[in-house]
Amino acid sequence: MDRKTLAIVGASGYAGGEFLRLVLSHPYLEVKQVTSRRFAGEPVTFVHPNLRGRTNLKFIPPERLEPADILVLALPHGVLAREFERYAQLAPILIDLSADFRLKDPGLYQKYYGEHPRPELLGRFVYALPELYRDRLREADWMAGAGCNATATILGLYPLLKGGVLKPGPVFVTLLISTSAAGAEPSPASHHPERAGSLRVYKPTGHRHTAEVVENLPGRPEVHLTAIATDRVRGILMTAQAFLLDGWSERDVWQAYREAYGGEPFIRIVKQKKGVHRYPDPRFVQGTNYADIGFELEEDTGRLVVMVAIDNLVKGTAGHALQALNLRMGWPETLGLEFSGLHP
Amino acid sequence: MDRKTLAIVGASGYAGGEFLRLVLSHPYLEVKQVTSRRFAGEPVTFVHPNLRGRTNLKFIPPERLEPADILVLALPHGVLAREFERYAQLAPILIDLSADFRLKDPGLYQKYYGEHPRPELLGRFVYALPELYRDRLREADWMAGAGCNATATILGLYPLLKGGVLKPGPVFVTLLISTSAAGAEPSPASHHPERAGSLRVYKPTGHRHTAEVVENLPGRPEVHLTAIATDRVRGILMTAQAFLLDGWSERDVWQAYREAYGGEPFIRIVKQKKGVHRYPDPRFVQGTNYADIGFELEEDTGRLVVMVAIDNLVKGTAGHALQALNLRMGWPETLGLEFSGLHP
Amino acid sequence: MDRKTLAIVGASGYAGGEFLRLVLSHPYLEVKQVTSRRFAGEPVTFVHPNLRGRTNLKFIPPERLEPADILVLALPHGVLAREFERYAQLAPILIDLSADFRLKDPGLYQKYYGEHPRPELLGRFVYALPELYRDRLREADWMAGAGCNATATILGLYPLLKGGVLKPGPVFVTLLISTSAAGAEPSPASHHPERAGSLRVYKPTGHRHTAEVVENLPGRPEVHLTAIATDRVRGILMTAQAFLLDGWSERDVWQAYREAYGGEPFIRIVKQKKGVHRYPDPRFVQGTNYADIGFELEEDTGRLVVMVAIDNLVKGTAGHALQALNLRMGWPETLGLEFSGLHP
Amino acid sequence: MDRKTLAIVGASGYAGGEFLRLVLSHPYLEVKQVTSRRFAGEPVTFVHPNLRGRTNLKFIPPERLEPADILVLALPHGVLAREFERYAQLAPILIDLSADFRLKDPGLYQKYYGEHPRPELLGRFVYALPELYRDRLREADWMAGAGCNATATILGLYPLLKGGVLKPGPVFVTLLISTSAAGAEPSPASHHPERAGSLRVYKPTGHRHTAEVVENLPGRPEVHLTAIATDRVRGILMTAQAFLLDGWSERDVWQAYREAYGGEPFIRIVKQKKGVHRYPDPRFVQGTNYADIGFELEEDTGRLVVMVAIDNLVKGTAGHALQALNLRMGWPETLGLEFSGLHP
Known part of the structure; x- marks a missing residue:
């Protein structure tokens, strides 16, 4: 060719x-x-x-x-x-x-x-x-x-909103981001001795990617983003918290992800019951095009925690x-x- | 003496x-x-x-x-x-x-x-x-x-609940924790090549410190903890998200913190408007007994994000x-x- | 096939x-x-x-x-x-x-x-x-x-000894190594809170890979290894110090490397005159099969410093x-x- | 007062x-x-x-x-x-x-x-x-x-040269340094995404601190410095390699250090025979004024490796x-x- x-x-x-x-x-x-x-x-x-x-x-x-x-x-x-x-x-x-x-x-x-x-x-x-x-x-x-943060958030929430498993109400998203996200230009904020070892809140409120998230998710949900920069160079770990509809179970969540992402070549649903690597971790998708997605349900409250790990640059x-x-x-x-x- | x-x-x-x-x-x-x-x-x-x-x-x-x-x-x-x-x-x-x-x-x-x-x-x-x-x-x-995570969470939320500035409803807490929190005993999870560079969700739901938080906060609020381990050795960054009562403002939040912590020797309210270090960061309290506390209000939604940084061991x-x-x-x-x- | x-x-x-x-x-x-x-x-x-x-x-x-x-x-x-x-x-x-x-x-x-x-x-x-x-x-x-350390050392020194550009005498090798080199088994030494952020001398003298180095280098030279573990997970940076024969120059060193490695698919001679990345750095060969090799001559003393970066696992x-x-x-x-x- | x-x-x-x-x-x-x-x-x-x-x-x-x-x-x-x-x-x-x-x-x-x-x-x-x-x-x-690197080098070598235990000849010094050493001014070299995780050779030859080292050590010895920057923010690990006079032993080295530093409040001679922390490590002197000094003798070659850990800023x-x-x-x-x- x-x-x-x-x-x-x-x-x-x-x-x-x-x-x-x-x-x-x-x-x-x-x-x-x-x-x-x-x-x-x-x-x-x-x-x-x-x-x-x-x-x-x-x-x-x-x-x-x-x-x-x-x-x-x-x-x-x-x-x-x-x-x-x-x-x-x-x-x-x-x-x-x-x-x-x-x-x-x-x-x-x-x-x-x-x-x-x-x-x-x-x-x-x-x-x-x-x-x-x-x-x-x-x-x-x-x-x-x-946007990289929008990608992680949308990929994590899209099946839930499409599948209609969430209670109406706000979704709280915390994004752990990396220093490459700020680009290649040096600045006082990116100076290594200031940046290394920090957990630096980057955007507690008003993150720009909110717009993309809202526009691309079914039903334009109320999504709140808080972004915190770790000192990883690459990678995003998104966690989202929301409540499941009463009476719905972990099986329904599984079902929603399977329906949305059944044949996707770059989505991996991570749900081991044990082991060190039982939740998505951006370290292990570094350099790859994978989005690793996991979730956990708090049975007594119905709170669902969704986790997505991607490489922000891939x-x-x-x-x-x-x-x-x-x-x-x-x-x-x-x-x-x-x-x-x-x-x- | x-x-x-x-x-x-x-x-x-x-x-x-x-x-x-x-x-x-x-x-x-x-x-x-x-x-x-x-x-x-x-x-x-x-x-x-x-x-x-x-x-x-x-x-x-x-x-x-x-x-x-x-x-x-x-x-x-x-x-x-x-x-x-x-x-x-x-x-x-x-x-x-x-x-x-x-x-x-x-x-x-x-x-x-x-x-x-x-x-x-x-x-x-x-x-x-x-x-x-x-x-x-x-x-x-x-x-x-x-408990270390309870300390960070309680110190961040106590003035708000005592001052009555929050809307009733769930408070979502994300705790970024450190590897020293798991103690001095080696384990597969703490093996350096597995642990370094990871952002590892530790307890998405069901964190034990929830009990202390609930018991010590005025009114036994509904607080949801999600704990994620970074690869810092020491330090906690707690972020909490909740909604302010309608009509209340950033001034009222200030007031609540001042009233609760006016003379406290180890509480530092961090609220610069600019600069690299404008939010609390566990790195800069490492080895110290300080709790650095900050917050930010999203004006159009009333969402308040509270941030607390402490050294988990101090x-x-x-x-x-x-x-x-x-x-x-x-x-x-x-x-x-x-x-x-x-x-x- | x-x-x-x-x-x-x-x-x-x-x-x-x-x-x-x-x-x-x-x-x-x-x-x-x-x-x-x-x-x-x-x-x-x-x-x-x-x-x-x-x-x-x-x-x-x-x-x-x-x-x-x-x-x-x-x-x-x-x-x-x-x-x-x-x-x-x-x-x-x-x-x-x-x-x-x-x-x-x-x-x-x-x-x-x-x-x-x-x-x-x-x-x-x-x-x-x-x-x-x-x-x-x-x-x-x-x-x-x-052996991983032997690989880095041999690849750096082989052309010099084959080309005969070094003064007879000891060659001093310092190996900066990584935590994956110690294997997948947890131990007190590999416990993350103990290991992270450390620069830990691992073998000041008596490193086992000395045997391989001596056996595979022309003329069985006197090579002294000192190994220090950084807290990188992967990678080796080898530096070797020796003196060039009197009258020989940087050109002769170049020549020796070119002759030895002219067509090698995985050897990259790194010798920029300027720029942030002008010397080999194990970070940029992580996951790859490359050996990046550089050197610098101290004109007034004839001291040659050779640098090799590899991924220890690749x-x-x-x-x-x-x-x-x-x-x-x-x-x-x-x-x-x-x-x-x-x-x- | x-x-x-x-x-x-x-x-x-x-x-x-x-x-x-x-x-x-x-x-x-x-x-x-x-x-x-x-x-x-x-x-x-x-x-x-x-x-x-x-x-x-x-x-x-x-x-x-x-x-x-x-x-x-x-x-x-x-x-x-x-x-x-x-x-x-x-x-x-x-x-x-x-x-x-x-x-x-x-x-x-x-x-x-x-x-x-x-x-x-x-x-x-x-x-x-x-x-x-x-x-x-x-x-x-x-x-x-x-100078910070001069301090580490001088403190490690001074007792040996004063005590006259080294064979005449070159001393090879490798300095593992930190990013704070380059100061508070941002630059392309200090941009976090470029710097984090790197082992970056900084000065293979010609380090300025050589002048101080030579001028302050008894007998103006031939000392060769090679400086490599890790991505620690603070700390120096100096290793020096030289040969002991024939017939001299580890006891003589001990003696030399004791004589030079017997009552020093900030020098700690580290020489455990076992344990994870048996050599000096800059991590554990971070923030302190201590210089931790250790050494190891390779019996069959007479090569002495000296190690010094300090906080470069303290x-x-x-x-x-x-x-x-x-x-x-x-x-x-x-x-x-x-x-x-x-x-x-």
């Missing part, structure tokens, strides 16, 4: 770099260009030392981009929306990893991000979560990668986007996403 | 070892004996290398304990209850760091721990949290140290117990608890 | 588990059986949660092993030597990951390990480092995996063994070893 | 902040002013959250400094040398924590730092290591704090400087330096 050509805009960052890593082992994709204004002229391995021996690509400035079959955009939020035409004319297929086109509702966008410069384009991108939108993604030319960002691209191209969904994770 | 003599039963563990560390720099206390069955005959520095140069004490087996002014018990849960008379006759003042006598309600004990062998003694110990029971502790001969265990002992003896409350923590 | 069948003895440990992980993505190998006495009957994912969704294999007790094309032995040191016939009859190709058959010289074995039960078999196994013994490995039926254990097996079978050397490592 | 007044220039950095932490619990010292150009006007707790509840000091710009009894200078290297008069007139006692006045030999300074702007002042400061220069420090008005910087100040003032040497470290 002829390889399709691909370019990555903003490849020195963590999302773009991760997409690059995945695509370099993809049999049908060929990376032609990668851009970075700051590192233009340097080999990509100057920034991403893991790719030594894998590629001789050098960063180019974005002005030197040439047309390609697929354009992956890993720009800071807001840039693509402002410069949309410039990028849209370069490739028929666009994958945006920023927040610019994730939402459909301009009001929600406004509440969390401010005025959108191109509101008429909202809704033109397909939200790139295969577990929710597989059919639409097969025909999507423009795809918007989901399943949370570049991985689901590549999975979506595979769908769009009619390729096997798992291409480039085969890594199994490490133990220990 | 004559020093009071003190013995620590179970001093090779983390709670007993921490009490020992604190007491070695206390001006009015003298440690006469420390027990450890397993390490009997070894110097305490064999187990606690931080104490090199501070003490020449050696562990003795518990059978060789002699009378002292104060006996500190850091035994596995259940042992003291079973062997109560043996220890009670050794000293007029007892400080128990286990869960054996923390609760008053035998029903609650039964639910979380099983049958209590000496239920008639429940209620005879004063719960050793100075912020709640300062006056009673001044006259207490028998004191029961609070404020969460040995520190509040020593603070209680200082109260009992009529000494300044902060003796032996002066360490300020480190940055970075 | 027909898949070759393979069994792994001791697959619940870290070396065996890593071989299993690699082989599960190998196109020409099929794992038929994996043994673990302790976990017999449990699915391998009970121990290795990273393999969820990848295999339904369950551990069997070693007694139930059946013949296979290839047998991989990941037993504690000494077991294979004692029970050799039992295992040798099960498969024509044996790969031993223990220290039992790494050495040729019975005197060296005796010095570091004690009496060898089957000294006549020493020398019958080929030391499974492809960079040194590629040709022999193509015809080897019995292969002995190298290039240091299971990876070079699989690479050797690929050679033996006439397959492409990199099969099953394609993972590129992560950044960040 | 009347408290002496003290001001700290550059107190938002890690060295200055640590001096501040120590002095806040010193009974005879009163901090009057602390400077920071960047954070002028902010409370010191904005930067140093550990000091909440301990001080209400705010940073002032250096221009607003007023005379004090003692001035502590924690400025970037070079600043004090250039602006010497301005600071020297403010206080009779100066403690400089930079490298500006550590050396006596202008040639050595030139080699490692470049031209010194005030070479005539070199040699006017006393090098503030009490273990070497206790008598001189009792009368010193100007003191130069030692014994390596602020702690030995405060110890020196206590000496200068005629106070007990240990004032303000009482913290014992934590376990676990």
Whole structure:
């Protein structure tokens, strides 16, 4: 098969770099260009030392981009929306990893991000979560990668809301996140001696990904996010707490997950009764596209605790986007996403 | 002043070892004996290398304990209850760091721990949290140290429930805990290659400390605990989520905390508007007896997020117990608890 | 092509588990059986949660092993030597990951390990480092995996000794090692609260891998190993210090490495002049079969510092063994070893 | 006793902040002013959250400094040398924590730092290591704090060179250092996602502290430093390797250390024969002024491995400087330096 050509805009960052890593082992994709204004002229391995021996690509400035079959955009939020035409004319297929086109509702966008410069384009991108939108993604030319925290939250809650097993009422979500989520740019907050060993509350309230979560879950539930940064480099552990409908049991929860995710290649329902690894742990999905999902029911109160572990840069960002691209191209969904994770 | 003599039963563990560390720099206390069955005959520095140069004490087996002014018990849960008379006759003042006598309600004990062998003694110990029971502790001969997770949760919620600022309804508590909480005994779960880098859900539901929390908070609120172990060695970050009464504001929350904790020497209300360190972080209370408390209100929903950071072995265990002992003896409350923590 | 069948003895440990992980993505190998006495009957994912969704294999007790094309032995040191016939009859190709058959010289074995039960078999196994013994490995039926620290040390020093660029005299090697090196068995030394955050000198003198290093380096040089355990879970950073022959320069060192490793698929010479990642770092080879090698010359003293970073469980254990097996079978050397490592 | 007044220039950095932490619990010292150009006007707790509840000091710009009894200078290297008069007139006692006045030999300074702007002042400061220069420090008005890596190296080697137990020849020193050593200023190298989990060679050759080491060790030995940064925030583990004189034994090494450090309050010789904590480990001196020193002799080769663990910011910087100040003032040497470290 002829390889399709691909370019990555903003490849020195963590999302773009991760997409690059995945695509370099993809049999049908060929990376032609990668851009970075700051590192233009340097080999990509100057920034991403893991790719030594894998590629001789050098960063180019974005002005030197040439047309390609697929354009992956890993720009800071807001840039693509402002410069949309410039990028849209370069490739028929666009994958945006920023927040610019994730939402459909301009009001929600406004509440969390401010005025959108191109509101008429909202809704033109397909939200790139295969577990929710597989059919639409097969025909999507423009795809918007989901937020990493939104991915974990949606994947954990979607079957419960679709299956109607929860009591109406607020769902409380606590997200344990990682330092790569803040991006590749140094800052006083990311200075290692300040950051290492910390458990730093990041967003107790008002997290932007709330908008995506609400928009993509059936029935627009009342979901409250609290995000706390650990000092892991990668990974998200999402826990959600809500009450089960009276009379419903653990079996019904199982049933809901099985119905929603029965054939999903990257969802693993984790429910051992014993053992050290009986709940999902982001450590063991590091580098992979898996979402490990578990849950536990408090019998006497009906409180259900759902747990989801993902790698924020893979399943949370570049991985689901590549999975979506595979769908769009009619390729096997798992291409480039085969890594199994490490133990220990 | 004559020093009071003190013995620590179970001093090779983390709670007993921490009490020992604190007491070695206390001006009015003298440690006469420390027990450890397993390490009997070894110097305490064999187990606690931080104490090199501070003490020449050696562990003795518990059978060789002699009378002292104060006996500190850091035994596995259940042992003291079973062997109560043996220890009670050794000293007029007892400080128990286990869960054996923390609760008053035998029903609650039964639910979380099983049958209590000496239920008639429940209620005879004063719960050793100075912020709640300062006056009673001044006259207490028998004191029961609070659970570390209970300490963090109670200290965060007590002013809100006392001040009546919360809407009735469930309070959702997420506890990020540390590996020292599981004690000094090796196990497959604590094996470093398995444990390091993990975010391991420890108790999604049914946490035993729920009993203490409920019993010590005004009005016995419905509190739901979910405990997740990070790979920090020490420290707890508690976050609690609940709704404020309609019409109440951040000012009212402030007021509640000020009223409850105005003169407390070890409570620090953290509420900067900006900066890297604007929320409580267990890293910066490590080794100290401080509880750092913060909160944030989501204006449009009324959701209040409370955050508490403590060191589980100090404020969460040995520190509040020593603070209680200082109260009992009529000494300044902060003796032996002066360490300020480190940055970075 | 027909898949070759393979069994792994001791697959619940870290070396065996890593071989299993690699082989599960190998196109020409099929794992038929994996043994673990302790976990017999449990699915391998009970121990290795990273393999969820990848295999339904369950551990069997070693007694139930059946013949296979290839047998991989990941037993504690000494077991294979004692029970050799039992295992040798099960498969024509044996790969031993223990220290039992790494050495040729019975005197060296005796010095570091004690009496060898089957000294006549020493020398019958080929030391499974492809960079040194590629040709022999193509015809080897019995292969002995190298020690992880020996691998790092040998790969760093071999070109220098072969090229004759070093002054005669002692070479000082400092090995920064990881906690997985001590295996999967819990112990007081591996208890997380004791181990995390430590820099623990492990073997200041007398390291057993000295024997392998001396035996496999040209001229049997005087090499002194000091091993220090960091709290990384995986990875080795080896630094070696020695003096260059008078009059020789950095160019000569380059030349020596190029000559030795010109076409090696898994050796990467790292020598950037600037940048954060200008020296080898075990973090960026984690999970991979790469050995990253760098060096720096102190011009005014002639002191050369060599640096090697590997993953102790991959290039240091299971990876070079699989690479050797690929050679033996006439397959492409990199099969099953394609993972590129992560950044960040 | 009347408290002496003290001001700290550059107190938002890690060295200055640590001096501040120590002095806040010193009974005879009163901090009057602390400077920071960047954070002028902010409370010191904005930067140093550990000091909440301990001080209400705010940073002032250096221009607003007023005379004090003692001035502590924690400025970037070079600043004090250039602006010497301005600071020297403010206080009779100066403690400089930079490298500006550590050396006596202008040639050595030139080699490692470049031209010194005030070479005539070199040699006017006393090098503030009490273990070497206790008598001189009792009368010193100007003191130069030692480099952290130099402190660890000198403390480990001084008794051996003074005692004459080493064979002439090179001494190889490997320093495992921490991220706080690079200071409080964010940089690409210190960005947490890049730094965490790394073992990053920092200075394989040419380390500046070599100059101090050579100048302060008897006989100006040939010492080679290689520095590797772990991802600990604090702490140094120094290992040195050299050969013992023929015929000398472990007893002689003991003797040398005892003679040099017999009454030292902050030196602890660690030499257990067994146990998890039988070698020095920087983790257990964190926050303390201790230097833990151990050694091991390889009998058959005569190679001696010396190990020293210190906290780079305490014994390596602020702690030995405060110890020196206590000496200068005629106070007990240990004032303000009482913290014992934590376990676990």
